Amino acid sequence: MIEFLSKQLNWIDVEYWFYIFNDLSLLYLILPFFILELIRYAYLKRLNRDLILDSIANIITFGAFLITEVFLGILAITKVYFWIYNNFSLPHLELNWTTIFCAILLADFAYYWEHRLMHRIGLGWATHTVHHSSPHFNMSVAYRFGPLDAILPIVFSLPIVMLGFDPILVLLSEVFVQVFQTLLHTEIIGKLTKPVEYIFNTPSHHRVHHGSNKQYWDKNYGGILIIWDRLLGTFEPEEEKVIYGISEPLNSTNPIKVFFHGISRLYSKLKKTQGAKNKILILIKPPDWEPK
């Protein structure tokens, strides 16, 4: 077992395994599942114009998100990663199963924190609110991204690179977490068995995260594992029926409104606020913070 976990692996194989899950899963998991969800909506007579326009808006925000990140040069960040990796890192780790496993665990833990900050600082919420603003909950919502959603992940993955993990492996692990997370956006799957619900993030836990019910606010930030929430005091089980969305509903399926509503709300809040110090505090304090 130890020998298996520490045996040197070939990069070409590792990239291939990630490719099967990270890239191809769209074809063999996500799309078929979304079709299943649409059939279910139709059966429940919930397949209406709003739902379809909402799903289309979700996909458009994903495209807009990618374009924004290319524009900001964020997708070209690997150069910085490699510079850090070659100059400010612990000894580089061998490529073996333990390293891959630990890289995914750390990427998942980083995801927990970046996600928590996106909810708890004003500027983070201005972009992440986009993801939460849909009144529906299905696979397409997973693709609903805000304009600056990729910035915090970069800050949080650099420490992993500094711990000696190859930047490409870190990047692949982050996508792995994101794809796992995508699969949780569904109402079709109820609660899973107790041990699974205890350790892993599940559709049930993630429905709670998307709830606008007061007790569900800022809960269940995890990506793959829910134990981070249990350890760090943000866990909440699904009990009351979840009402999806945000506390101030958006009531729009216009992709432009959807994509920019967080930024424009933040902007008008800043404009109303007096004093430079208060303006800065609005950016870094929780989104519900008000100057005295």
Place this chain on the structure above:
Amino acid sequence: MKSSTLLFRSIAILIVIAGVAHLVSFTSTNTDVPKGTTYKANNVPIDNSETDYIIGKWSVSHQSKEFTGNIIYEFKKEGQVFSAYIYEYVDENGNNQKGEGTKILTIDKFDGYKGTGKYTVTYQEQKYEIKCTIDMIDENSFTMSYDYYGYSDVETWKKL
């Protein structure tokens, strides 16, 4: 939950996960230090005439759509490994052209007779490192071979 508790628990999580990764990585590298090369305590390789004769220029004949002729590689010793870089191209008519200096082969285990390492192939503009072995025929030639999912080849390298 108090901020100090959050910080303490988070740091503990990081230390445990990164610690396990480094421990496994460290023990696995320590068990397979390349044979044939001896190291002083501070890990600086000392000259080793049994393996160091591989250092220098080697010629390999090459035939493909892009280039037919000889490719000259230069082996250098880099810490614990030997790396070969493209030095120059000599075509059928004897014209030579400077190489890009790209690293093409790394031999990390070598006992003077046989060695293993990684060979870099470029396929559809993507670079892949595949496992390869070298086998000395005599002091002035060796074969380098690889087999990867049916993609295989044997090259003969001749000392210049």
